Amino acid sequence: MTHASDTAPRTLFGKIWDAHEILRHPSGQSLLYIDRDLIHEGSFHAFADLKRRGLRPRRPRQIFGIADHYVPTLGRSADDAASPAIARMIRTFDENMEWGGLRHFGIASREQGIVHVVAPEQGITLPGLTIVCSDSHTSTQGALGAIAFGIGQSENAHVLATQTLWQMRPRTMRVTVTGQLGRGVTAKDVMLALIARIGAAGAGGHAIEYAGEVVRDMSIEARLTLCNLSIEAAARLGMVAPDETTFRYVAGRHYAPTDQEWDLAMAQWRALPTDDGATFDREVEMDGAAIAPMVTWGTSPEDAVPITGRIPDPASFASPEKRKAAAKSLEYMDLAPGTALDGLPIDRVFIGSCTNSRIEDLRAAAAILKDRKAAVPAIVVPGSTQVREQAEAEGLARIFREAGFEWRQSGCSMCAAMNGDVVGPGERCASTSNRNFVGRQGPGSRTHLVSPAMAAAAAITGRLTDVRRL
């Protein structure tokens, strides 16, 4: 690993890391300053740890609590929770936030939503920051040009107590997506294509920077989807250099700097992008034009193929472990090798999760659903209460309802099935979420990961469908 001197060209990642390194232990770990710690209901172990030690959060103004994993989507009170145990999680969260003197967006708050949707939306996520949350998809927030990564509860307690974290500096990887994406191809498809290529362990120990024309042309919302899925390639984090698109997005958000402070911030942010000549430990290039709408067939995000493809034969994999895993996946998914993905019947559709629940995602799905009807049960769970309100104002909610979708309140919902919104055993779900793991959406659930437009197409036909045909 190389540590650049002051004059050597540096990467976006290197600049932010260096600016947050309080000290480096002789053993190689860095003590990093953490600008923001985001808390959700699952963080209760960290609070128990603090209480046991007689400690309190040291920097309450830099910590934000957002209820998402356990909140009901059919009502806005803990009493609406699917079980008393789930209601207790929501109440414990509120109690912990109050105990710690922390700003928090509880279930009934207008700022509530999925933590990785809300933080950028509120300007809590800003370029150049270090952001942690005890959730692996914290990588999402790197889309604004920040170092944002998931941590465990022990690390979370450490951050709450000290506002710092010991970390090994990851290696760097640049993923350059050249050219232009075709019609019906989205950031979700770019990532599924990348993960299929490098593998679910492919970016282990690396910080990814996404670059290239395709990424430059992307909106912030698409970049959030891109960085979100970094963790599914095992990357420590994902990021995109801040540019005019970023600054336009950040300006005017609630916790963003204003007036002279905005100028101060901009001077720092403009210096963040990777210098010419900076080197990465690994480079991956993808041709944007060659990417098709993708769909997963197995139980790992790496099990992804173009919608025009067929389910592979486990015997076609190189290693015995992969052959065994593919056979096991197909058994769980109840699928046979050689089956075409296009036309595969599904039982339900889920549009939501921190991957694909922002307003542009809902617009893309609604554009397909307009004047059409869903053939299978389907729900839309907006990523935040603000996204929900905006979608209602834009008339998207009406389109979803008229198509027969359930229009829910925001939260993680069926992505992780912790709040009681589950896919039934043996049911096949076309889902815009990020994980097709065994049992992820409920015991026995079978998940096919797709983009929002592809999910909408699947809802209409009741089958996995190439959205470009509709």
Add this chain to the structure above:
Amino acid sequence: MKAFTRETSTVAYVPGVNCDTDQIIPGRFLKADRAEGYDKFLFHDIRRDPDGKLDPTFPLNRPGAGCSTILLVEDNFGCGSSREGAVYALADAGVRALLAPSFGDIFFNNALKNGIVPVRLPVATCEALADHLAADPSATVTVDLEADQVVLPGGLGSHPITIDAFARDCLLQGLDEIEMTFTYMDRILTFETDRMARNPWLAR
């Protein structure tokens, strides 16, 4: 944290590449208080048949497997969700070390903070060890953190443990990281004062 110096044990082999933390502990159990003990959730759904009965072919359900404090697992073990509950479940079941070609990064860190040593070994070594264990289930492995090596049976020799010196020190001494970090508080405060002066909006 429970200190770790040296551990010798038979080895239970739990196969499966990309074994994510949802498999190690399903999300619906994460509401439980730690005091309850998380061992009962370990591999909950994959060690049972759909009716909830223990599947006798699952490695940890075989007689004697529960006594192994070292597990051999496969590539990218602990990928996915950052839930530390996955490590609690392993720790509460008595697991002290894991052998695999690679681990999920967050899981790896979580393990170290809970006194579990994740040892990265070459794929070929893991495969050879799995073969050897199939032939001789009573074979033992020693994870010797003091000597920085893992000693394998069946002529597979010894391999270095590749965790950084910082985490190693913490494990050897059972050190509490928060208390250790507090000893650097003057440097943290100096850094913080400077950072807040240049980014005053961060702490409003």
